[in-house]
Amino acid sequence: xxxxxxxxxxxxxxxxxxxxxxxxxxxxxxxxxxxxxxxxxxxxxxxxxxxxxxxxxxxxxxxxxxxxxxxxxxxxxxxxxxxxxxxxxxxxxxxxxxxxxxxxxxxxxxxxxxxxxxxxxxxxxxxxxxxxxxxxxxxxxxxxxxxxxxxxxxxxxxxxxxxxxxxxxxxxxxxxxxxxxxxxxxxxxxxxxxxxxxxxxxxxxxxxxxxxxxxxxxxxxxxxxxxxxxxxxxxxxxxxxxxxxxxxxxxxxxxxxxxxxxxxxxxxxxxxxxxxxxxxxxxxxxxxxxxxxxxxxxxxxxxxxxxxxxxxxxxxxxxxxxxxxxxxxxxxxxxxxxxxxxxxxxxxxxxxxxxxxxxxxxxxxxxxxxxxxxxxxxxxxxxxxxxxxxxxxxxxxxxxxxxxxxxxxxxxxxxxxxxxxxxxxxxxxxxxxxxxxxxxxxxxxxxxxxxxxxxxxxxxxxxxxxxxx
Numbered sequence: 001x002x003x004x005x006x007x008x009x010x011x012x013x014x015x016x017x018x019x020x021x022x023x024x025x026x027x028x029x030x031x032x033x034x035x036x037x038x039x040x041x042x043x044x045x046x047x048x049x050x051x052x053x054x055x056x057x058x059x060x061x062x063x064x065x066x067x068x069x070x071x072x073x074x075x076x077x078x079x080x081x082x083x084x085x086x087x088x089x090x091x092x093x094x095x096x097x098x099x100x101x102x103x104x105x106x107x108x109x110x111x112x113x114x115x116x117x118x119x120x121x122x123x124x125x126x127x128x129x130x131x132x133x134x135x136x137x138x139x140x141x142x143x144x145x146x147x148x149x150x151x152x153x154x155x156x157x158x159x160x161x162x163x164x165x166x167x168x169x170x171x172x173x174x175x176x177x178x179x180x181x182x183x184x185x186x187x188x189x190x191x192x193x194x195x196x197x198x199x200x201x202x203x204x205x206x207x208x209x210x211x212x213x214x215x216x217x218x219x220x221x222x223x224x225x226x227x228x229x230x231x232x233x234x235x236x237x238x239x240x241x242x243x244x245x246x247x248x249x250x251x252x253x254x255x256x257x258x259x260x261x262x263x264x265x266x267x268x269x270x271x272x273x274x275x276x277x278x279x280x281x282x283x284x285x286x287x288x289x290x291x292x293x294x295x296x297x298x299x300x301x302x303x304x305x306x307x308x309x310x311x312x313x314x315x316x317x318x319x320x321x322x323x324x325x326x327x328x329x330x331x332x333x334x335x336x337x338x339x340x341x342x343x344x345x346x347x348x349x350x351x352x353x354x355x356x357x358x359x360x361x362x363x364x365x366x367x368x369x370x371x372x373x374x375x376x377x378x379x380x381x382x383x384x385x386x387x388x389x390x391x392x393x394x395x396x397x398x399x400x401x402x403x404x405x406x407x408x409x410x411x412x413x414x415x416x417x418x419x420x421x422x423x424x425x426x427x428x429x430x431x432x433x434x435x436x437x438x439x440x441x442x443x444x445x446x447x448x449x450x451x452x453x454x455x456x457x458x459x460x461x462x463x464x465x466x467x468x469x
Contacts (some may be wrong), residue, residue, distance in 0.1 A: 040092075041066040046099075050074060053082035057089050063121075065092035072099045076132050080114035087117040091144075093124040100130025100152065113156050119145055129153045131182065136164045145170055149177040155184045162188040178202060191215075199223050208233040217242040241265065244299065245288060257291065266292060267299035270331070271317065273340045274310040274374070282313055295321040298348075301329040302340050304375070312378060314343045325353040332358060335369055336404045338411070339378030342386065345415070349388055356396045358405065358427075382411065391416040398427035401438045413445045422446070425455045426463070432456065435463050 038061060044053055050071050057064075067090050071078065079096070086094055113133030118140025119125055124147040127134075135156040142148075148165060155161060163169065165176055166189055175196040178184070184202050188209040196217040197210065205223045215237035224231050224247050236258040243260070244267035268288035272279050298321065326348055330337045341356075369375055394412065399405060413419070424442065426435045439454045446452055454463035 038062045040064065043068040043070075045070050047071055050078035051081040054085040057082060057085035060089055063091040064089045066095075067093070068095045068097075070097045070099065073101055073130070074098045074132065076112040076114040079129075079132060083114070084117050087119050087122070090119065090122045092122065093126075094119065094122050095126045097128045098130035098132060111154070118142060123147070125149070127151070127153065136160045138163075140169070142170045142173070144172055146172050147175045148173060149175075149179075150181065151177075151179040153178075153180070154182045158184045159186055159188075162186070165194075166190045167192045206231055208235075210234070211236045213238060215240055219244040221246045223247055238262075243267070245269070247284075260292075263292065263295065265297040265299070266295045266321070270301035270303045272313055273302050273304050273337075275305070275313055277311055277313075279313060282316060286317065289320060292321045295323050297325040297327070298323045299327045299329065300344060301331065302337070302344070303331040304333045304335040304337065305331075308374070310374075312339075312374075314340050317343065317347070320344070320347045323348050323351060325355075326351045327355040327357065329357045329359065332404070334402075335373065335375040336378075337375075338404065338408045339375075339381045341408060342381035342384070342411075345388065346386055349386065350390050351388065352390050353393045354391060354395070356394065358396075358398060358400065360398075360427075382407070386415045387417065388412075388415045389417050392418060392420045393423075394419065394421070395423045395425075397423075397425035399424050399430070399438070400427045401430060401434065406438075406441065409442060410445045413447070413450075419447075419450050421451045421453070423453045423455070428457070430456070432463070439463055 040062060042056075042060070042064060043066075044050075045068075047053060047069060050069070053069060057067075064086075067086055069082070069086075079098070083096075111133045113135050115135045115137055116127070118137045119142050120140065121144055122142075123144050125145060126147075126149040128151040131152050131154050133154045133156055134150075138157070138160055142164070148170075161178075161184065165173055170191070171193060173191060173193055175198075176189075176194060177198040178187075179198070179200045181202045183204060185204050186207045187199075187202075187205065188207070189197075190211045192213060194212045194215050197212070197215060198217075198219040199205075199208075200219070200221045200223070202223040208220075208223070209232075210218070213236075216239055218235065218237060218240060219242070221244065224233075231254050233254060234256040238259050238261065240260045240263055242265040243263060244265075245255075246267065246269045266288065268285045269281060271282050271285045275282070300320075326344070328341060328344060330341060345351075345354075394416065396405075396409065422442075424438075426438070430438070435454065435456055439452075442454075443452055455461060456463055
């Protein structure tokens, strides 16, 4: 055997060590211990004794560009044992993922909490806590932090989160993400640097105030669903480009939006195709749509929930903003959707791009409607005239090849007289042989000048069904 060591004599520009291996090899020689202490990346996978991580970090001599700590059903005390050392050492990215196999989200009770120390040197921090109790340090400046993500977190002293991420204490923060939080009743942010904010599933949130002159993306989803007290939201973001607001139908009347002259993409709450007259959910969607006369990119979601004995509600949608790109998401649950999609397209016949999406839902999808289903009552769309003489590009995903889908796509070829390209991504349930048959069917509807592309496996595999014309 050769005498060269596993690491050789050459310098390693980017060393990554998994902690169990490091613990075993570091005893081999003083030389290796020296190298280990200079590693820029450390990863602790399923750390069995998180309390020892702090000592390891204190013994580390170099600046840490990347630190990943993974624990399983950890308690707050174990996190508190090493986070202060991480705050001193990490100059790049910090990731902490606590796998909550017990289900998390337990009642507060007398739970233990730990404090997130001030990360003075880190540039990015992502904490997935498994609903551990967390309090933010009441003082200190996160000087270099540009990206902060909190997930599955139970916040204590919640008002301090907004204070911590505002400009005086977080002057460089550009992106803030909070998902699945508990205990955050009030979030008030004043930031000159924030460019992107994503808030999803914040139980108990009652007041949201954001003043962010540089903010470009705001994504709010299911933050006000869980509390029926007075809800107040105020957004001042004059440079906002993307606004997605999918939330409680009562909220729009209490949402104050400042001037948004640069808004390009809007995603309001979903719209029920069938439901009770004067649906509060639909009023919420229409309220947001009416606020804007021109939107380059619109995400519109039509939902077919259980529809028996309900009214057809599409006629309540009488206008849409002037749009260029329509992302039409249809939660069909197996129902005929042609009439509702036709209704939408008729109001935005000047679109240049169309994304037609049929995502799976929690409700078990039907392959066909039951006999006599009321969704079949709306059938005039198949003979009514529609001219989409600006539409150049269509994308359909995931395509299952149902009768309703095939019928609608056939009509789409007739309406889109200047169509140049259509991309179809098949659903995972579609086999390769089925996909090739559907390719041939759709090509028969197409015209020679239209470029057709077909994909499987989430868009990673291109389907070759026949030579291009």
